[in-house]
Amino acid sequence: MLQTLAVSNYRSLHDLVVPMGALNLVTGDNGSGKSSLYRALRLLADTAQGGVAAALAREGGLQSALWAGPGTLSRAMLQGEVPVQGTGSGDPVALRLGFAGEEFGYAIDLGFPVPYRSAFARDPQIKCESIWAGPFLRRSSVLVERRGPVLRRRHGRQWEIVDDRVSMFESVFSHPVDPQRMPEVLSLRETIRAWRFYDHFRSDADAPARQSPLATRTPVLAHDGRDLAAAWQTIVEVGDEEGLAAAVEDAFPGAEVLIEGGEGRLFLKFQQPGLLRPLSAAELSDGTLRYLLLIAALHTPRPPPLMVLNEPETSLHPDLLPALGRLIIAATARSQLWVVSHSSRLVAALRESPLCNPIALEKQMSRTTIQGQGLLDAPAWYWPDR
Structure with missing residues (x-):
């Protein structure tokens, strides 16, 4: 059973971490972000079907699906004391999705490709993927990770490179893997493919x-x-x-x-x-x-x-x-x-x-939040580094 769902920079879901139970009831006013949260789940399911880039294209592309607000909303902005403005942090564009359960966790980070001559120059690239054991991402619990075109797995206390030419436009779940070397990839892929909408x-x-x-x-x-x-x-x-x-x-x-x-x-x-x-x-x-x-x-x-x-x-x-x-x-x-x-x-x-x-979802300054969830109430969640 999933314990946590996390979404960052997807439409109105600027930085949302959702605790999950056996029966999850999502409510909220029109425009509060219910459809965006539902679509985020669909995008996660598309990773195991090899179609996350195509799914984003159907939504108008990565640029259309990205959070349109500033990288950081200060307390003064939230209270209306100062106008909403960009923070100029210079952080790279990143649309991130992830979930965690008792056995495994998974996260994917999508961004724009490095500028190059191509008719598909705005197609989203998968910058990073990570599969870990247990409900929390820790460096010691990572089993499989992919950064750019390099896919590697943990082998004892060392890292072993499985492939250094992985397509930047396809998830690790679409990559042919040895079930003996990376059984967690196959197990997680089949679990996600079994989700039903x-x-x-x-x-x-x-x-x-x-x-x-x-x-x-x-x-x-x-x-x-x-x-x-x-x-x-x-x-x-x-x-x-x-x-x-x-x-x-x-x-x-x-x-x-x-x-x-x-x-x-x-x-x-x-x-x-x-x-x-x-x-x-x-x-x-x-x-x-x-x-x-x-x-x-x-x-x-x-x-x-x-x-x-x-x-x-x-x-x-x-x-x-x-x-x-x-x-x-x-x-x-x-x-x-x-x-x-x-x-x-x-x-x-x-x-x-x-x-x-x-x-229960609500909007604050166009950003979807969970009613009553303070900074200390959200489940622990850590994104993998690119």
């Missing part, structure tokens, strides 16, 4: 979830829900069928979900009390469809180490939110959860859990 399932008339998927075992619901019927049937056959039915009953008393097959495809049917026939996925209301998608996602037979739900309350009737809260809380027995929400009713339901770790 669900962000605004479509529910319009042409939504993928309203289609009939091929009849193939599906232990993990697709991010767009296109294989809902197959994922549901997989849970029935190899997962928690009783928990699945109980989740439907909790939200829709007396209702039942049926999966029918034909011509190599699966069809989801929703039977409700008082109806002479079940409704197909194409006939379901937006809220009912989205709720069934969330049930399937949270009852996966292959639970991820981290599951991220971005505004899961979208399109749901307020009366469904207490049941959704119970559904999410129950899922913490299988995965670490990260939930971003605007709904006061869902927030209230989730905060009933003793495992809930509330993260």
Whole structure:
């Protein structure tokens, strides 16, 4: 389980260190930085997929994603006694992301390349990466580090250079490594790749979830829900069928979900009390469809180490939110959860859990902070040197 998430110089996240628990509930006003924190998690996930530079390009490039304020905000600036102005520190441009758990920690530092003639001269370079043992970065706990093109590993009390020609535009997770020499790289890469993100399932008339998927075992619901019927049937056959039915009953008393097959495809049917026939996925209301998608996602037979739900309350009737809260809380027995929400009713339901770790964001001088977190309250965090 992740214990700490750290972000520096990414959009409004100038210098944020977030403590993490089993159920992390991110709230805040519009513009407080919830989406930026969510995107930072997505960028960390992209490092293990080899696409962090491409992900930044989709956001408008590194220049667009960087913190636009001064390097240091003095107390006088925060209190409005003096105008906000640059500090002239001369520090190099650095967008840094990292996390730490009980076993391993990881950090990446991205910056601009040294000026040279190229059509890709503004493409971000990876200046530094570090993998360490335990929840805190110490020089003695570093297992693998990469500075520029040089990748090395700790071998006993010495450092061994693994490669001195690593691409400056790809993470160490994209580099071919010997599992015997650097097992922690492979272990951490597979862990990050297993993180799962669900962000605004479509529910319009042409939504993928309203289609009939091929009849193939599906232990993990697709991010767009296109294989809902197959994922549901997989849970029935190899997962928690009783928990699945109980989740439907909790939200829709007396209702039942049926999966029918034909011509190599699966069809989801929703039977409700008082109806002479079940409704197909194409006939379901937006809220009912989205709720069934969330049930399937949270009852996966292959639970991820981290599951991220971005505004899961979208399109749901307020009366469904207490049941959704119970559904999410129950899922913490299988995965670490990260939930971003605007709904006061869902927030209230989730905060009933003793495992809930509330993260209330706010803006101070355009900089995202955590409400109530003083200088001594943030978890210990140290960035690796370039």
